[in-house]
Amino acid sequence: MIRDQIQQTVANAxxxxxxxxxxxxxxxxxxxxxxxxxxxxxxxxSNIALLAASAVKKTTGQKGNPRQIAQSIVDQxxxxxxxxxxxxxxxxxxxxxxxxxxxxxxxxxxxxxxxxVLTIIAEGERFGTIxxxxxxxxxxxxxxxxxxxxxxxxxxRNAVLGDTLANLLEAxxxxxxxxxxxNDSGTQFQLFIESLYVFYLQIFERDVELPQEGYxxxxxxxxxxxxxxxxxxxxxxxxxxxxxxxxxxxxxxxVLQDIKDELAGLGVTFDLWFSEQSLYDxxxxxxxxxxxxxxxxxxxxxxARWFLASKYPGNEKDEVVVRSNGSPTYFASDIAYHYDKFVxxxxxxxxxxxxxxxxxxxPRMGAVMRALDLEPERLVIxxxxxxxxxxxxxxxxxxxxSGDLLTVREVVEEVGPDAVRFMLLTTSPERSIEFDLSxxxxxxxxxxxxxxxxxxxxxxxxxxxxxKSGFDDPEVVPDDAAHSVTLLTHPAELTLIxxxxxxxxxxxxxxxxxxxxxxxxxxxxxxxxxxxxYENCQVLHSDVPPELARARLLLSLAARTALxxxxxxxxxTAPKAM
RNA sequence: GCCCCCUUAGCUCAGAGGAUAGAGCAACGGACUUCUAAUCCGUCGGUCGUAGGUUCGACUCCUACAGGGGGCGCCA
Numbered sequence: 001m002i003r004d005q006i007q008q009t010v011a012n013a014x015x016x017x018x019x020x021x022x023x024x025x026x027x028x029x030x031x032x033x034x035x036x037x038x039x040x041x042x043x044x045x046s047n048i049a050l051l052a053a054s055a056v057k058k059t060t061g062q063k064g065n066p067r068q069i070a071q072s073i074v075d076q077x078x079x080x081x082x083x084x085x086x087x088x089x090x091x092x093x094x095x096x097x098x099x100x101x102x103x104x105x106x107x108x109x110x111x112x113x114x115x116x117v118l119t120i121i122a123e124g125e126r127f128g129t130i131x132x133x134x135x136x137x138x139x140x141x142x143x144x145x146x147x148x149x150x151x152x153x154x155x156x157r158n159a160v161l162g163d164t165l166a167n168l169l170e171a172x173x174x175x176x177x178x179x180x181x182x183n184d185s186g187t188q189f190q191l192f193i194e195s196l197y198v199f200y201l202q203i204f205e206r207d208v209e210l211p212q213e214g215y216x217x218x219x220x221x222x223x224x225x226x227x228x229x230x231x232x233x234x235x236x237x238x239x240x241x242x243x244x245x246x247x248x249x250x251x252x253x254x255v256l257q258d259i260k261d262e263l264a265g266l267g268v269t270f271d272l273w274f275s276e277q278s279l280y281d282x283x284x285x286x287x288x289x290x291x292x293x294x295x296x297x298x299x300x301x302x303x304a305r306w307f308l309a310s311k312y313p314g315n316e317k318d319e320v321v322v323r324s325n326g327s328p329t330y331f332a333s334d335i336a337y338h339y340d341k342f343v344x345x346x347x348x349x350x351x352x353x354x355x356x357x358x359x360x361x362x363p364r365m366g367a368v369m370r371a372l373d374l375e376p377e378r379l380v381i382x383x384x385x386x387x388x389x390x391x392x393x394x395x396x397x398x399x400x401x402s403g404d405l406l407t408v409r410e411v412v413e414e415v416g417p418d419a420v421r422f423m424l425l426t427t428s429p430e431r432s433i434e435f436d437l438s439x440x441x442x443x444x445x446x447x448x449x450x451x452x453x454x455x456x457x458x459x460x461x462x463x464x465x466x467x468k469s470g471f472d473d474p475e476v477v478p479d480d481a482a483h484s485v486t487l488l489t490h491p492a493e494l495t496l497i498x499x500x501x502x503x504x505x506x507x508x509x510x511x512x513x514x515x516x517x518x519x520x521x522x523x524x525x526x527x528x529x530x531x532x533x534y535e536n537c538q539v540l541h542s543d544v545p546p547e548l549a550r551a552r553l554l555l556s557l558a559a560r561t562a563l564x565x566x567x568x569x570x571x572x573t574a575p576k577a578m
Numbered sequence: 579g580c581c582c583c584c585u586u587a588g589c590u591c592a593g594a595g596g597a598u599a600g601a602g603c604a605a606c607g608g609a610c611u612u613c614u615a616a617u618c619c620g621u622c623g624g625u626c627g628u629a630g631g632u633u634c635g636a637c638u639c640c641u642a643c644a645g646g647g648g649g650c651g652c653c654a
Contacts, residue, residue: 038597047596050634057634066634100597101634146654188654304652316580316650323652330654359582360649385583385647427591430583432647434590439603445616446603454616462613469613513594521592524601531617540613578616 001130001504005092006044006106007033013076014048022072026059028052035505042097042105043498049073049102066102074098080109089115089482113497114485120500120558121477128503128565132511133174139341140166142353143263143270144181147255148192149219150407151262154355154387157433159408160424160571161384162353163268164516167569172511177347180270181337184252185277186330191215196251197235197244199224204236217404219258226254262409266417267571276333285328285336289321292335297371307331312370314363335368342374351380351514359383382514384429391437415440418572422449425570426520448524452567453575455527455534459560460576462539466553469540474553487551492529492536496555499529500562507569516570523566530559 011031017023029051036045049070056064080091094109120127142162145155162178169176183189195215201208203224210216227235227250235243256273263269279285289305292298298307303324309315321332341350354361362381369376389396389406399406412420419440426448427433440447466474478484488494506522509515538544539552564574 034596036597037593037599041597045596047635050596054634103597183654186654302652306652320652325652327652329652356583356648358649358654361654362582383583431591432584436590448602450616451602454614458614458617465613517592521601528601534613535618538613578614 001508002092002108002501003033003044003505007031009077009093010046010048010073010104010106013073014052016076017069017072020072020076022075023052023069024056024060026055028055035502036103036105041099041103042107044106044108045099046104046106047102049104053102067098070098070102070104074104077104077106080111108498110489110494111486113494113501114488115482116497116501117485117488117555117558118477118481120561121554124561125565127561128507128569129171130173130504130507132172132508133169135173135175136348137177137346138169138174139177139179139345139347139350140169140353141179141181141350142166143259143268144183145259146183146188146192147252147259148188148215149217149255150258150404150409152405153389153408153411156266156408156411156420157384157387157424158353158355159263159266159268160421161382161429161516163266163571164421164425164519164569165351165353165382165510165514167571168507168510168516168519171507171569177272178270179272179274182252182256182273182275182277183330184248184275185280185333189252192255193244193247193251195220196223196227197240197247200227200235200247203228204233206236218402219404223251223254223258227251262407262412265409265412266421274337276330276337279333279336279340280328284340285332288336288339289328289332292371295371307335307368307371309364309367312363312367315367319364331364334365335372338365338368338379339372342378343372347378349378349380351382353382353384356383356385380514382429385432387424387433387435389435389437396437411437416444418449418453419444419447421571422447422520425517428515428517448520449572450578452523452527452563453573454578455530456560456563456567456574457576457578458534459530459556459563462534462556463553463560466540466549471550471553474557477554477557478550481554484547484551485554487548488555490533490537492533493552493555496529496533496559499526500558502526503562503566519566519570523563523570526562526566530563533559 010033014023014028014031018025028048031046031048033044033046036042049066052069053064053066056062056069074096077093077096078091079093079095080088083091088111089109090112091109092112093106094112095107097105099105140162143151143155143159145151151159166176166178191211191213192215194211198208198210198214199220227247230250235246238246289298292307298305298321304320305322306318307321309319310317319331320329321335322328338350341347362383365379365381366376369379389411396406398404399410401410414437415423423435423440424433444450463474472478488497502522506518510518533555537552539549539556544552567574
C-alpha cells in the first residue's frame with residue numbers, strides 16, 4: 001500500500017537522521033502517516049517531528065525544536081530525481097516540505113501518479129484489494145433472524161452491514177465465509193410450527209385455535225398453502241405430533257426459501273445456513289455441557305444448570321443453560337455453536353452482526369470464549385442501532401398491505417435495492433437511522449447512489465462513443481500508453497488519479513474499524529473527482545489533440561474500473577446506461 | 579437503580595489526537611444547439627449538548643451533568 005511505503009520511507013529517514021547525529025538517538029514513537037485535510041498540505045503528512053520533540057524533552061529534559069527535527073528528517077527523504085539511475089515514474093514521492101509547527105508534508109510524484117492509470121486498468125477486478133488478511137479464514141455471521149416469517153425491515157440493516165463487511169474482508173485478503181444461523185430449535189420456532197399447523201388445518205376448514213402467542217401474520221396463510229401444495233392433505237390424517245414433526249422440516253424449508261428470496265432481492269447471499277438443531281442432533285451441546293461441568297464452568301443450582309459467567313470480567317450474573325424442566329436455553333446451543341466455529345471449523349476470527357438489543361449478550365459470549373480457552377478477541381461483535389421508518393412524519397411499523405410488520409421485501413420494492421442498501425449503509429452502525437420513506441420514493445434521485453451510478457454510466461457512454469468516433473478499440477491499452485499518460489497534467493486529472501489511489505486505504509480503514517459506511521463517502525468523493533475531470537477535460541472534441549484524447553480515455557477506463565469496484569464492494573450495480 | 583450507545587450547519591449525516599470542522603439536501607444566484615444537466619460552479623449557514631480536566635495541540639481522550647435510544651428474565 002502506498003501509505004505503508006511512505007511510512008517506511010519516513011521511518012528510514014528518522015533512523016538516518018539519528019545515525020547522522022542530527023537527531024538524538026532516543027526512543028521515538030512509531031511514524032504515523034496522515035491524510036491532511038487541506039490539499040495545500042500535500043498528499044500525506046507526518047507529525048513525527050512534533051512527537052519526537054516531546055520525546056526529546058522527556059528523555060533529555062531539553063526542549064526539542066520540532067521544526068529543526070522535522071528539517072533533519074526531511075533532509076533524509078529521497079525524492080523523485082534525487083537518484084539519477086531511476087526512471088521519472090519510479091519514485092513515489094515528488095516533494096517533501098516542512099510546514100507549520102513541524103509537520104512534514106509529502107507530495108506524490110506526478111509522473112508516478114500518471115503511471116498508476118495503467119496499473120489500475122491492469123488490475124481491473126482486483127483493483128482495491130490488499131494483502132492484509134493473507135488468506136486467513138474469517139467468518140461473518142449476519143441476519144440470523146428467527147426463521148418464523150419474512151424479514152422485518154430492521155433486519156435489512158443487518159443484512160447490508162454484514163454483506164458489505166464480508167465484501168470488504170474479501171478485498172482485504174481474508175478467506176471469508178458468510179453464514180446465517182438458523183434458530184430452528186427452541187420456543188420461537190416451535191411456536192411457528194404450531195401456528196403453521198393451525199393454518200394448514202384451517203385450509204381444510206378444521207376449527208382449531210392458535211396457540212397462545214402463536215404467529216398469526218397473513219404470510220402464514222401463504223406458507224400453509226405452500227405446505228398443502230407440496231404435501232396435499234397427507235398431514236391432515238396424521239397424529240398431531242407426527243404432523244408437527246413433519247411440518248418442522250417442511251415449514252423450515254418454506255420459511256428459509258422465503259427469507260432467501262427476500263435477501264436475494266437485496267443482493268445478499270450466504271455460503272452456509274447453519275442449523276441450530278443440528279448441534280443437538282449430533283450431541284455437541286450435551287458434549288460441551290459435560291465438558292464444562294467437568295471443568296467447573298457449569299454447575300447445578302435450584303434444579304437448573306448454570307454457566308458461571310460471573311467468574312469472568314464484565315459479567316455480574318450467571319446464565320441458565322438448562323432450565324429446571326430439562327429444556328436447554330438458546331445459550332446452551334450458542335456455546336456449542338461457537339465451539340464449532342472456532343475449534344472444529346478453525347476460523348481465525350468470527351464477526352457477528354447484532355442489533356443493539358443484543359448488547360447484553362456480548363460480555364456473556366466473552367465469558368464463553370474464556371471458558372472454552374479461546375482468546376476473546378477472536379469473537380468480534382458488530383453492533384448496530386435500530387432503523388426507524390418514517391412516512392408522512394409518522395413512524396411506520398406495519399405494512400398497509402398485509403397488516404403484518406413491514407418487511408425488507410416491501411421496502412426494497414418501494415425504493416429499489418441499490419437505494420435501500422445505500423441508505424442503510426451511509427450511517428455509522430452505532431447510530432440509529434431515521435429514514436423517510438415518502439421522501440425516498442418521491443425524490444428518488446436524491447439518493448447519492450444514483451450520483452455514483454450516473455458517473456459510471458457516463459464513463460461507459462463516453463468510451464462507447466470513442467469507439468464510434470474513430471478511436472481504436474478504447475478497451476485495448478495501446479503500446480505507447482506509458483507515454484500517453486504523461487500528458488495527464490491537468491489538476492482535475494491528477495486529482496482523480498489521487499482519489500482512485502485512496503481505495504486501498506479506504507478498504508483497510510473500513511475493515512479495521514468495522515465501518516462499512518466509510519465506503520459510501522469514498523464512493524461520492526471518487527465520483528466527484530470524476531465529475532470534475534469530466535467537466536474540465538474534454539475527450540472527444542475537435543480542440544483536443546488525439547494523443548491527449550487517448551490519454552484521457554485511458555484515465556476514463558481506470559475511473560470506470562474504480563467506480564465499478566466501489567459499487568461492487570457496496571453490493572450495488574454499476575449500470576452502463578441510465 | 580446499574581451498564582452500553584448517541585448528541586456536529588435549518589434537515590440527514592461524515593470526521594475518531596493535528597494545521598482554517600466537511601458533504602448531501604433545503605434556501606439563494608449562475609451554467610444546457612452536452613462527451614448523458616440524474617450534472618457542474620458560486621453564496622448563505624457551526625460557541626461540535628453543557629461544565630471542567632489531560633495535552634505543544636481536543637469534535638476526537640478522561641470526569642461530571644443534561645437530553646434521546648437500548649440493555650439488565652429458568653425470553654430469543
